[in-house]
Amino acid sequence: MIVTLVLAGEIGFWVVLVLALTARYLLRWRAVSSVLLLGLPLIDLAILVLTVLDLRRGTVATLAHGLAAAYVGFSVAYGHYLVGWADGHVRHRFAGGPKPAGAPRYGAARARHEWLMFARTTLAAGLTVALIAAMTWLTDAPDRTAALGGWYGPMGWVLAISLVIAGSYTLFPKKDPAGR
Numbered sequence: 417m418i419v420t421l422v423l424a425g426e427i428g429f430w431v432v433l434v435l436a437l438t439a440r441y442l443l444r445w446r447a448v449s450s451v452l453l454l455g456l457p458l459i460d461l462a463i464l465v466l467t468v469l470d471l472r473r474g475t476v477a478t479l480a481h482g483l484a485a486a487y488v489g490f491s492v493a494y495g496h497y498l499v500g501w502a503d504g505h506v507r508h509r510f511a512g513g514p515k516p517a518g519a520p521r522y523g524a525a526r527a528r529h530e531w532l533m534f535a536r537t538t539l540a541a542g543l544t545v546a547l548i549a550a551m552t553w554l555t556d557a558p559d560r561t562a563a564l565g566g567w568y569g570p571m572g573w574v575l576a577i578s579l580v581i582a583g584s585y586t587l588f589p590k591k592d593p594a595g596r
Contacts, residue, residue: 418467418480422487425463429491432456433499437506456495460488464547471555482548482567489544493536522592530582537578541571 432455440449467484471477507513520526545568552561 418470418478418484421463421466422480422484425459425487425491428459429456429495432459433502437502440503441506441511453499456499457492460491460495464488468551468554471551471557471561474560477551477555477561477563479563479566481551481561482544482564485547485551485564486540486544486567486571489542489547490540492543493540497536521590523589527582527585527589530585534578534582537575541575544571 432452436449436452439445439452463484467481471481475481501516504513504516508515519529548564548567552558552564555561
């Protein structure tokens with residue numbers, strides 16, 4: 417059930433985002449678009465609340481319950497970035513806005529970008545771990561929530577991989593072939 421909830425939340429995120437951007441750029445309903453965009457965090461909150469309620473009613477935690485925490489953690493950390501990315505592309509395609517610049521490809525600018533991604537990933541992993549700890553505490557049944565601890569290692573690996581990527585762009589910056 418929890419995996420279905422997380423999938424529904426992910427699908428809901430993109431559906432609400434598409435509706436918000438459609439309202440903003442195709443229908444010119446800016447107020448409706450803003451209300452829809454404010455609904456995005458409510459999707460995360462619903463996933464979190466329903467997951468905790470599931471655990472509180474006596475369900476033995478599985479890795480899927482941790483997936484809900486990871487989804488919310490990454491959604492909070494990367495959500496604004498994704499909304500900005502989608503907004504820029506839709507504005508360009510349907511409202512005559514400038515073409516989105518995208519991530520820098522070379523040198524110090526790319527390294528800065530990767531360190532910002534590392535910061536977002538650190539926030540996401542930290543939120544995931546904090547949410548898992550909170551779920552364990554809120555259910556007050558460590559014996560039923562032991563499986564949630566299985567998320568600590570993977571979050572460490574995600575963080576380590578992100579650190580290696582950011583570090584590699586700092587230590588070995590990719591050179592612009594055009595020499596700019």
